[in-house]
Amino acid sequence: MSVSYWNDQSEGQKLYFDIAIIGGGITGLSCAYWLHKEDPSLKIALIEKYELGSGATGRNAGFITCGSVEHFNRLVGKHGASEALEIWRFSEKNLDLLKQEIIQDHSEQLLFEQKGSFSLASTESELKELKDSANLMRSLSINIEELDEQDVEKRLGARGFTGGIKYCDDASIHPISLLNAIRNKLDKNISFFTSNEVHLIETKGENKLVHTNKNKIEASLVILATNGYSPLLHPFFDTKVFPTRAQILTTSPVPKFMEGPCYANFVLDYFRQLPTGEMIIGGFRQLQKDVEKGYSDEITDTIQKALEQFLRDHIPNVSQAKITHRWSGIMGFSVDGQPMVGAVPGDSQMFFCCGFTGHGLGLAFHSAKVLVDGIYGRCIPNFISAKRFI
Ligand SMILES: Cc1cc2nc3c(=O)[nH]c(=O)nc-3n(C[C@H](O)[C@H](O)[C@H](O)COP(=O)(O)OP(=O)(O)OC[C@H]3O[C@@H](n4cnc5c(N)ncnc54)[C@H](O)[C@@H]3O)c2cc1C
Incomplete structure (x- = not known):
């Protein structure tokens, strides 16, 4: 969005931070969490257009599921068995990290349950794909169970399905409580700028200058944690x-x-x-x-x-x-259904973590950790690295 001369309240002193994160959803808060853990002395600004969790993070269904947006047989068809397994294990690790770092013994307050999740087929062709997926997953030691029509009706109270798979390790949660739990782990070195919409990011000497409708925030690095809204902030995302x-x-x-x-x-x-x-x-x-x-x-x-x-x-x-x-x-x-993590080509001060394709609860916490790894010169797995587009 552009900001008119009349509405621009950003006059006055610039504010200085080491890192400015744009986006107050699970990705933005997870980036703040891992950066703070890496270096507690970092001064971080987290900038959000509305309130924390007002984007998809506060509007989703609360599934924490493994893998990606398609059945496992299709994932193997696209990536091969070895990378499909890597993608699956990446999201399993996401849940492990959430449990270790955030959920801990607060399961009840966060409405967290790890009872598995199910994929159900209502046609013979989908049932065949689920059976193929089950065979592939078993061969890779992924923890699943197959269900027939009666199992589905008895255990899930659902009619009209010919069968399905249970992904035994999946979980579910209250997404806003999860976001608040991450926020509660952050300290005073993280400053929150809610009701601040970013409308321009400029390069200013060695730094970036982030303009919101209320503030000018200078930082040596910017992270876009704006998921679906990213194309509004940078043209790199227009086709991705x-x-x-x-x-x-x-x-x-x-x-x-x-x-x-x-x-x-x-x-x-x-x-x-x-x-x-x-x-x-x-x-x-x-x-x-x-x-x-x-x-x-x-x-x-x-x-x-x-x-x-x-x-x-x-x-x-x-x-x-x-x-x-x-x-x-x-x-x-x-564009390929996998998250995107890295730096904008040609701009080593502009990082991003986005593209969760409807599965951010199952991916964003680990993806944010990997982004911080990348910022500190460590390796980013190929299947989520921005380098796959170059
Ligand atoms: C109805 C629905 C159901 C879903 N169900 C599930 C589910 O069950 N399980 C699952 O894993 N995923 C689910 N998802 C997807 C999941 O919610 C997202 O993948 C995840 O929330 C992405 O988090 P994020 O922090 O990257 O993005 P968001 O939560 O969208 O956060 C981006 C933030 O950036 C802010 N922003 C954007 N532009 C600017 C700007 N210019 N200046 C400042 N701030 C800006 C936005 O206001 C927003 O708060 C669902 C999504 C929806 C909509």
Whole structure:
């Protein structure tokens, strides 16, 4: 966004920091966390347009899942077995790091549960892909279980599915509580600038000058943690990160009946029951792909009705429950479905960590750690490195 002369409140002294992070979602806070851990003396500015968690981080379904946006057989088809396994283990490590560093013994406050997640098939062709995936995963010692139609109905209360896979180590959480838990680990060396929208980043001598509507912040390094919004801040992302809307709804609580969170229809649709009984369901952007591109976080009748219909058709236990909330958020889909971590080509002071393609809870904490590794000259795995685009 541009800022008019009349609205520009950024007159006055410049503020100086070592590092300016733009974006107050899980990625921005995770970058602050790992930088602080690397060097507690660093002065860090975290700049957010609205409030912390107002982007996708505060609007998602709370699944912490491994792998990526597609079934494992397709991941192997694209990357080969060895890199597909590396991608899987990378996200497993994300969960391990979250548990060790942040969740610790606060599971209950964060509504954290590690009960696995499920991918369900409603067609024979998807069931075949899930079976192929199961065979590949077993051969690579990934912890899974196969389910038939009766298992799905009995353990998940879901009808109309021919079978599925359980990914035994996946988890779920309250995403805003997780964000607050990361924030609580940060200290006074991290300054938060909320309600500050960045509209310009200039090179100023040896430093970067970040202009917001309220402040001018000078720093020797800038990190873009703006996921789906990244193309609005730098043209490098125009052809690499695509803002994609996701819509969702929740119901009033019903007695617990589901063993764990579920994906359906090639990971496009998803539903889970919270530990407190509410049902969350999201997806169906495939019904209006073009409308779901861009930055508007409206909801639409077409998708909201499809979500309700799905509940009536497949989850009888909630068909009578009241819908309490409906919302949407903007995800950042990367061009190859994998996160993007590194420095903007030709600008060694401008770093980024984005492109989570609808799976930021399963990837961002570890990706931010790897970005900090990169800043300190350590290695970034090829499959998430920005170098794959050069
Ligand atoms: C409906 C929905 C359901 C989802 N479900 C899941 C799920 O169950 N599991 C999962 O892993 N992932 C899920 N996701 C995806 C997940 O939420 C994202 O991958 C993750 O939150 C990305 O975090 P982030 O910090 O990179 O981006 P964001 O949380 O989007 O944060 C980016 C921040 O940058 C700020 N910003 C942007 N431009 C500027 C600017 N110019 N100046 C200052 N600040 C700026 C934004 O306001 C925003 O707060 C879902 C997403 C949606 C929308």
